[in-house]
Amino acid sequence: MRQFWKGPLLLLLSLPLLGCSFAYDQGVRLEAEERWEEASISYREAVVANPDNSIYHEALQRVNRQAAQENLQRYREHLAAGEGVKAFARLQAVRQQDPDLAEVAEEEKLWSHVLLSGRVRFEFEQLQTNVRLADEMQLQIRFNTPAGKTISAPISSESGIFFVEDLTYRQNPQIFAQYSVQSIGLQLVRSEPSGLSRREYQKFIDFREIQPLRVQGQLDFPTTMVPSRYLISDRSRVLLRQQNPQEWSPPRLVQYELLLQGDRIAVRSTDQRREFAADILYWNLEDQRALLDFGVYDLRFQKENRNWTIRRQDYQEPTDDYLLELAHNLALSSYFFHSGIAYPFVAQP
DSSP: OHHHHHHHHHHHHHHHHHHHHHHHHHHHHHHEEEEEHHHHHHHHHHHOOOOOOHHHHHHHHHHHHHHHHHHHHHHHHHHHHHHHHHHHHHHHHHHHTTOOHHHHHHTTEEEEEEEEEEEEEHHHHHHHHHHHSSSSSEEEEEOOOTTEEEEEOOOOOOOOEEEEEEEEOOOOOGGGGGGGGEEEEEEEEEEOOOOOOOEEEEEEEEEOOOOOOOOEEEOOOOOOOOHHHHHGGGGGGGGGGGOSSSBBOOSSOEEEEEEEEEOOOEEEGGGGOOOOOOOOEETTHHHHHHHEEEEEEEEEETTTTTTEEEOOOOOOOOGOOOOHHHTGGGGGGSSSSSOOOOEEEOOOO
C-alpha cells in the first residue's frame, strides 16, 4: 500500500517545482531571443513560485535592466512624437524595472500632473425635454489644453462632479492657468438600421477651441520647499468669493487675455465673464502637482431663445463645496495638498 501511494505523492510534490522550471526555461528562451519584457514576466512567475532561488532572482534583474533600456528608448520616441501619456507610462515602467537608473530620476522631475475638476448642475427635466433619446447618453465636459489638444471628462449623472488628469513636460507651472473649458454637452450613441452605431456630441455650452490672445505677468510660486498643507482645510475662503450671478449665453467668439498678478490670475474677456477659465489654481511644489478648481456651474435652458445659459454659482454653505466629496476619492488624494497659496481667477475690466 505504501508503494502504491509513493509515486502519486512524489508527483504532487514535484508539480510546483515543474511549474517553476517551466517558467524559468521559458524565460531563458525569451531572453535568448531578446524579448526582454516577456522574459521578465516569465522570470517573475518563477521568482513568485520559488522566492528563495537566487538564480531566478538574478535572471529577473538581468532582463529587467535590458527591458528598462528598451522602455527608455520608447519613452524618448513617444516624447518626440508629443505623446505625453504614453511617454510617461514608459517612464514609470523604467522606474519599476531599474530603480537605480539616474536618467529616470532626472526625467521625472520634468513632469507635472494636473487635475481639472468641478461640478455641473443641470435641470434634468429640461435636459430630458430638449434631447432626443439615444441608446447611450453621457454628460461630458471638454477642455482646451495649453498644448492645443482636447481632453474630456464624464460628468456624473448623480453628483454632477467631473474630473480629469493631464500631464505637462518641461513647463513652468504658470502654464496651468491656460486650461479652459471648450464645451459642455451630451455624448450620444445611436443605433443605425444597418446595425452600426453612430456617435454624436450635442453641445449645450460651446466656448470652442480657444487660447488666450496674450499672457502677461508672473505668479508668485514658492521656489523653495515648504510644508504641504491639506487643501480642504483652507477652503473656507471660497465661501467668501462672489461669482457673477447673472446667467450668460456665450457669444460665438470668446476672446480673452490672462494677466498673472502675483497671487491671482486676472481674466480680461468678452462680456467680462470668466466661466470658461478655472476658478482657483492650487500648486504643490513638493509633488509637482496642480489642482484646477472650476467651481460649480449652473446650466439652464432658455425656452424663449432655445439656448442654454451658464453661470458659476456662489457657495452658500460649506456643504456646497464639491471638493469635500471628491476628496474621498483615494486615488486622487495626492492632489489635495498644496504649497500654501491658492491663486484665484478674477474678472478684469
